[in-house]
Amino acid sequence: xxxxxxxxxxxxxxxxxxxxxxxxVRLPNQTTNTNLPxxxxxxxxxxxGPTHEPIDAVRFIGNRSSGRMGSALAQExxxxxxxxxxxxxxxxxxxxxxxxxxxxxxxxSDLQALLLEHVSQAGVLVMAAAVADYRPKxxxxxxxxxxxxxxxxxxxxxxxxxxxxxxxxxxxxxxxLMVGFALEPREELxxxxxxxxxxxxxxxxxxxxxxxxxxDTVEAIVLTSDGREVxxxxxxxxxxxxxxxxxxxxxxxxxxxx
Ligand code: CTP
Numbered sequence: 001x002x003x004x005x006x007x008x009x010x011x012x013x014x015x016x017x018x019x020x021x022x023x024x025v026r027l028p029n030q031t032t033n034t035n036l037p038x039x040x041x042x043x044x045x046x047x048x049g050p051t052h053e054p055i056d057a058v059r060f061i062g063n064r065s066s067g068r069m070g071s072a073l074a075q076e077x078x079x080x081x082x083x084x085x086x087x088x089x090x091x092x093x094x095x096x097x098x099x100x101x102x103x104x105x106x107x108x109s110d111l112q113a114l115l116l117e118h119v120s121q122a123g124v125l126v127m128a129a130a131v132a133d134y135r136p137k138x139x140x141x142x143x144x145x146x147x148x149x150x151x152x153x154x155x156x157x158x159x160x161x162x163x164x165x166x167x168x169x170x171x172x173x174x175x176x177l178m179v180g181f182a183l184e185p186r187e188e189l190x191x192x193x194x195x196x197x198x199x200x201x202x203x204x205x206x207x208x209x210x211x212x213x214x215x216d217t218v219e220a221i222v223l224t225s226d227g228r229e230v231x232x233x234x235x236x237x238x239x240x241x242x243x244x245x246x247x248x249x250x251x252x253x254x255x256x257x258x
Contacts, residue, residue: 174256
């Protein structure tokens with residue numbers, strides 16, 4: 001006997017027996033204005049983790065950033081329906097949500113190139129990466145191999161890296177929201193974070209005491225360019241901090257000019 005397996009799509013709808021295929025179902029408060037432009041996808045670009053600045057082919061200058069904060073933010077943003085691209089440095093922790101697009105970088109220069117490529121598509125940039133402020137000014141021939149131990153002192157010259165966030169913020173569109181982080185000694189937390197907010201011309205700074213790096217918990221003060229100061233309710237774990245910060249980011253982005 002031949003049996004036909006009917007999928008739910010071609011099975012008659014028993015809940016609405018009076019509707020023909022051409023009938024229109026209108027939900028309460030649903031408008032019929034088809035001229036409205038489609039809502040653009042909300043895209044968030046997040047950077048996380050440390051940078052490794054090479055000294056030669058096998059050595060680098062790095063920092064203790066674990067990438068945990070940026071990873072938790074990416075995960076939470078994806079769960080809230082953002083299209084998330086995470087630019088992730090050399091850190092072991094990655095979001096498990098397969099909707100997060102992950103692109104890896106190693107150096108400040110790699111990250112600079114990736115930001116240039118991705119930032120124009122984003123509505124929000126969250127710059128959680130711990131970018132090196134200085135990098136070894138090395139002779140390119142060092143990269144051919146490793147330099148050898150000698151008995152005399154070795155002097156390494158460092159050069160400043162460009163301020164990536166300030167550079168990107170200088171050419172941003174008015175609809176884009178830019179969020180930076182400031183890792184500071186407790187006694188200088190507010191003053192340094194305020195100066196970063198104005199110096200980098202960004203919308204929001206998340207100020208954390210130095211102990212936040214590589215820790216499971218966060219105690220933060222968020223400063224905004226319109227003069228607000230919002231504190232976490234005590235100490236939060238990084239996964240608990242992510243929704244707290246994203247509530248602030250969501251609200252700030254919703255009020256940007258379109
Ligand atoms: N940042 C950046 N480019 C750099 C250094 C930092 O974009 N070369 C970003 C970080 O990702 C962070 C913010 O700037 O969002 C603040 O970083 P921080 O290292 O605290 O501040 P600096 O600008 O380096 O200033 P300072 O050295 O005075 O603390």
